[in-house]
Amino acid sequence: MYNSKITGMGYFVPDNIVTNDDLSKMMDTNDAWIQERTGIKERRWIKEGSGETSASMGAKAAKIAIERAGLTKDDIDFIVFATLSPDMYFPGCGVQVQDILDMPTIGALDVRNQCSGFIYSLSVADQFIKTGMYKNVLVIGSEFHSGGLDKTTRGRSVSVIFGDGAGAAVLSRTEDNTKGILSSHLHSEGKHARELVVEGPSIAHWVPEILEANDPNDTSYYPYMNGQFVFKNAVVRFSEAIIEGLKANNVEASDIDMLIPHQANLRIAQFIQKKFGLSDDQVYNNIMNYGNTTAASIIIALTEAWEKGKIKDNDLVVLAAFGSGFTWGSVIMRW
Structure with a gap:
């Protein structure tokens, strides 16, 4: 393989x-x-x-x-x-x-x-x-x-x-087989789908209905987020996904050379950093400069960290994300 x-x-x-x-x-x-x-x-x-x-x-x-x-x-x-x-x-x-x-x-x-x-x-x-x-x-x-x-x-x-x-x-x-992606771990919990959602347009709220209503107060096609609920779930699921990946590869949090969390909220990333006892050199965040770029956030941050020389050959790199769905997961790789 x-x-x-x-x-x-x-x-x-x-x-x-x-x-x-x-x-x-x-x-x-x-x-x-x-x-x-x-x-x-x-x-x-x-x-x-x-x-x-x-x-x-x-x-x-x-x-x-x-x-x-x-x-x-x-x-x-x-x-x-x-x-x-x-x-x-x-x-x-x-x-x-x-x-x-x-x-x-x-x-x-x-x-x-x-x-x-x-x-x-x-x-x-x-x-x-x-x-x-x-x-x-x-x-x-x-x-x-x-x-x-x-x-x-x-x-x-x-x-x-x-x-x-x-x-x-x-x-x-x-x-x-000692380099590259060592394992990936994916999860979902659809019962919380409406806590972070754009409901329309969709088959339940389709274009003719929107056009006919022409309602300036219809916010269904704007993102909705139950912020506190999402935050509380994020810190739990982030941790679980990281722990799952570490256990699968028989390594400890102290072995992480670089953690790239999805850039959803700096407070979430700081919570995770503190929980795992990681130093500032072991975590890379750039949300302060770019905001939350959703599917792009991890790869933008990973690329920046690599460009700045913060990721080196043989480093253990952990990627983790949580978001709408709810979906979450992690990828463990040896650089």
């Missing part, structure tokens, strides 16, 4: 920086309120009219990842694209990237697991490689949140959190 390892990474974020002070001009909020609750100082939002999309950002990140892997677009065997903000209701962004990058007619799969999307996508790509089906799989996480947020005081508890951006990784076959 083969192993899979990351051979190239890249990310792309829009140039447009939106600070907390900028948001205070749109809604009743302020920098201190946002930082105290989320740790976020600024985020990137796509400028209206720029033409940028989830697919286009994902393609830009993918180009960097493929080049850093020492490959060409023709060497990629399969695409896995994670997003909750696709350019179109269907088809998915994976096929758009295949077209944008002018790749061969390889398969493309979209994963809709929101904040856990990149973890799930890595797991899928890892299994394709471990079974021998593919040699190089392109995994992308990309989000265009800003176009779908309620940027009024009504929506401030959610809208201040999210940012736009994309990251990509090339997962490649290796015969060294």
Whole structure:
């Protein structure tokens, strides 16, 4: 059996920086309120009219990842694209990237697991490689949140959190079973689906109904989050997923060289760091600069940490996420 390892990474974020002070001009909020609750100082939002999309950002990140892997677009065997903000209701962004990058007619799969999307996508790509089906799989996480947020005081508890951006990784076959992805662990609990949700448009709240009602108070197509409930579940599930991964590989928390948590809320990451007794050098956070980029957050952070020399050969790297669904999971890898 083969192993899979990351051979190239890249990310792309829009140039447009939106600070907390900028948001205070749109809604009743302020920098201190946002930082105290989320740790976020600024985020990137796509400028209206720029033409940028989830697919286009994902393609830009993918180009960097493929080049850093020492490959060409023709060497990629399969695409896995994670997003909750696709350019179109269907088809998915994976096929758009295949077209944008002018790749061969390889398969493309979209994963809709929101904040856990990149973890799930890595797991899928890892299994394709471990079974021998593919040699190089392109995994992308990309989000265009800003176009779908309620940027009024009504929506401030959610809208201040999210940012736009994309990251990509090339997962490649290796015969060294001591390196690469050692294990992945995935979970869900659908009974809490409506605690973090966008309900429409959907088959239960479809376009004609929305158009006919034309109700300015209909918030079903804006994100809803029961913040305190999500936070309480997140800190529990994050911990469980990490512990599960460590036990599966017979290692301890002290063996972790780098933990990359999904960038949902800095307070969650700090809670997890303290619980596992990790130093600042063992955890990488960048939510203060980008906000929550959902499926893109882990790969953007992982790429930044690697670029800064914080991840080295043979390091034990742990990725963990929790989000809407509820879904959560972890990936343990030896760099």
